[in-house]
Amino acid sequence: xxxxxxxxxxxxxxxxxxxxxxxxxxxxxxxxxxxxxxxxxxxxxxxxxxxxxxxxxxxxxxxxxxxxxxxxxxxxxxxxxxxxxxxxxxxxxxxxxxxxxxxxxxxxxxxxxxxxxxxxxxxxxxxxxxxxxxxxxxxxxxxxxxxxxxxxxxxxxxxxxxxxxxxxxxxxxxxxxxxxxxxxxxxxxxxxxxxxxxxxxxxxxxxxxxxxxxxxxxxxxxxxxxxxxxxxxxxxxxxxxxxxxxxxxxxxxxxxxxxxxxxxxxxxxxxxxxxxxxxxxxxxxxxxxxxxxxxxxxxxxxxxxxxxxxxxxxxxxxxxxxxxxxxxxxxxxxxxxxxxxxxxxxxxxxxxxxxxxxxx
Amino acid sequence: xxxxxxxxxxxxxxxxxxxxxxxxxxxxxxxxxxxxxxxxxxxxxxxxxxxxxxxxxxxxxxxxxxxxxxxxxxxxxxxxxxxxxxxxxxxxxxxxxxxxxxxxxxxxxxxxxxxxxxxxxxxxxxxxxxxxxxxxxxxxxxxxxxxxxxxxxxxxxxxxxxxxxxxxxxxxxxxxxxxxxxxxxxxxxxxxxxxxxxxxxxxxxxxxxxxxxxxxxxxxxxxxxxxxxxxxxxxxxxxxxxxxxxxxxxxxxxxxxxxxxxxxxxxxxxxxxxxxxxxxxxxxxx
Ligand SMILES: Nc1ncnc2c1ncn2[C@@H]1O[C@H](COP(=O)(O)OP(=O)(O)OP(=O)(O)O)[C@@H](O)[C@H]1O
Ligand SMILES: [Mg+2]
Numbered sequence: 001x002x003x004x005x006x007x008x009x010x011x012x013x014x015x016x017x018x019x020x021x022x023x024x025x026x027x028x029x030x031x032x033x034x035x036x037x038x039x040x041x042x043x044x045x046x047x048x049x050x051x052x053x054x055x056x057x058x059x060x061x062x063x064x065x066x067x068x069x070x071x072x073x074x075x076x077x078x079x080x081x082x083x084x085x086x087x088x089x090x091x092x093x094x095x096x097x098x099x100x101x102x103x104x105x106x107x108x109x110x111x112x113x114x115x116x117x118x119x120x121x122x123x124x125x126x127x128x129x130x131x132x133x134x135x136x137x138x139x140x141x142x143x144x145x146x147x148x149x150x151x152x153x154x155x156x157x158x159x160x161x162x163x164x165x166x167x168x169x170x171x172x173x174x175x176x177x178x179x180x181x182x183x184x185x186x187x188x189x190x191x192x193x194x195x196x197x198x199x200x201x202x203x204x205x206x207x208x209x210x211x212x213x214x215x216x217x218x219x220x221x222x223x224x225x226x227x228x229x230x231x232x233x234x235x236x237x238x239x240x241x242x243x244x245x246x247x248x249x250x251x252x253x254x255x256x257x258x259x260x261x262x263x264x265x266x267x268x269x270x271x272x273x274x275x276x277x278x279x280x281x282x283x284x285x286x287x288x289x290x291x292x293x294x295x296x297x298x299x300x301x302x303x304x305x306x307x308x309x310x311x312x313x314x315x316x317x318x319x320x321x322x323x324x325x326x327x328x329x330x331x332x333x334x335x336x337x338x339x340x341x342x343x344x345x346x347x348x349x350x351x352x353x354x355x356x357x358x359x360x
Numbered sequence: 361x362x363x364x365x366x367x368x369x370x371x372x373x374x375x376x377x378x379x380x381x382x383x384x385x386x387x388x389x390x391x392x393x394x395x396x397x398x399x400x401x402x403x404x405x406x407x408x409x410x411x412x413x414x415x416x417x418x419x420x421x422x423x424x425x426x427x428x429x430x431x432x433x434x435x436x437x438x439x440x441x442x443x444x445x446x447x448x449x450x451x452x453x454x455x456x457x458x459x460x461x462x463x464x465x466x467x468x469x470x471x472x473x474x475x476x477x478x479x480x481x482x483x484x485x486x487x488x489x490x491x492x493x494x495x496x497x498x499x500x501x502x503x504x505x506x507x508x509x510x511x512x513x514x515x516x517x518x519x520x521x522x523x524x525x526x527x528x529x530x531x532x533x534x535x536x537x538x539x540x541x542x543x544x545x546x547x548x549x550x551x552x553x554x555x556x557x558x559x560x561x562x563x564x565x566x567x568x569x570x571x572x573x574x575x576x577x578x579x580x581x582x583x584x585x586x587x588x589x590x591x592x593x594x595x596x597x598x599x600x601x602x603x604x605x606x607x608x609x610x611x612x613x614x615x616x617x618x619x620x621x622x623x624x625x626x627x628x629x630x631x632x633x634x635x636x637x638x639x640x641x642x643x644x645x646x
Contacts, residue, residue: 050551
């Protein structure tokens, strides 16, 4: 069953088309992330669902009911704002109780619901403080509790972890996932942290300049991006442009200037002849120091350009013949006893099924 | 909360503190002391000041007639403050929430009255309110009223004049307070099921409190001591404390008693301020 359905939704701010013909269905109980660069319209989508913005055209359906004309306070949806928007003159308790008070619930019910929620977000003993007396992570949890206590059908989160430092963000990611499973609500979460989106979401959508480029599970999007824009946005990727010369059995052959013919997977829907881009993930590259080895369809000579130590793995940057820079990720425990040094000549090798052709 | 300058303060701050203190002493404390001195003297035969140390003037304050005047003045000032708050709040909210360009226009409109003399503006109200004035002609022309209403020289006229005169002092602090409230808090309230009324009651009004307090003080105190408006628009029929003090100084030439009255007024302001701050500021001790 779909809780939230957007059909051909358009929203403009003067000249700017913030959301451009977006169609999207979100399933009940799903953790859905919207990922995209700054200004791509992510916040606007959340505001449209919450009722804080009204679409120029298209329909928004919540639980099989068109809600285009409903003001925010009648929608069974709550939002966690980017900078929390906690009420500074209310205590933690009063902040969390706000929605229930507006719903005119009894004092007893409010107290019980708030206490339950306070336990859930681990804020016991801090309910009489004011927001200014809380740390960033605590404020964030108050914002979550204030929305969740209303048992919304859909919880909208606008970059809920953006203001937190790395360590806290990781803790809160786990917390978010736990909360979602515990309350069993639909979460729609905006982020521009790709690792966060890949980790948390059941499915995610990638936005770019107001349009939704692709929707799918993290794995689908990582392994089968529909375009190089998506591929570049999700995870690191290496790319090479050329012309498609032949397709056969879901494989394509690509001719790039100054390179031998490249063989790679075709995308789901096939590919037209003409210009295209080959994309290879950094962890799929094999580095051969002493000449090419067998078992890989593609081999590029390359020069080591830059070496970055990344804790448990090494990041190598290579310069190809066309001066493009490619990146490879190699676990430290891997086969390379001797780390590579800049200037060294090597061969980058990769199997045909590890490369993906995207029409550009 | 007042922090006296500690020795660790940087030099510029120290200098400005002492400059402020000096200004206060010269322009505020010193005149106050002079007035206090006069209040302990007695009126000479021909209106001069005879320097005899006496509490006679303060004893005269206990007159029940004076009590009535004080009470009436407090009532007028309270009503003025209340009406200014009621009228000023929607105005301030609108100014605080429109776009930058309109904000300038609105602010200018609020400030324009300050560009002309207060006396002139009060005379303008006489022209509007009197029997053959603008307001009555309008009512008669529209057929709402066949006889002109007698508006001038009433409490109503005094009230209008006071509200008109002091409204900007309420509106400006309110604008500042409301502008500081992030619009996102309003959205959060709506998102949490508040209606528009609920949003104002639970978010905007409580967060505008600093504006109401500053505006209230700025309106209440001068309207308590106002004398031009009650004199011109009220025809001096009902005595208010401001008009009385003015009379003591300029007409009866009883400076010592006028000074004692001024101190009585100050005492009342301080007392009311204390009571009000106790009741309204108690909770948000932050
Ligand atoms: N109130 C507004 N008035 C004018 N333009 C707006 C308004 N709100 C958003 N926009 C524009 O609409 C576009 C989409 O904005 P939106 O806030 O949805 O982006 P976003 O994806 O959330 O970006 P970010 O990651 O920076 O938060 C942007 O180009 C922005 O400038
Ligand atoms: Mg945003």
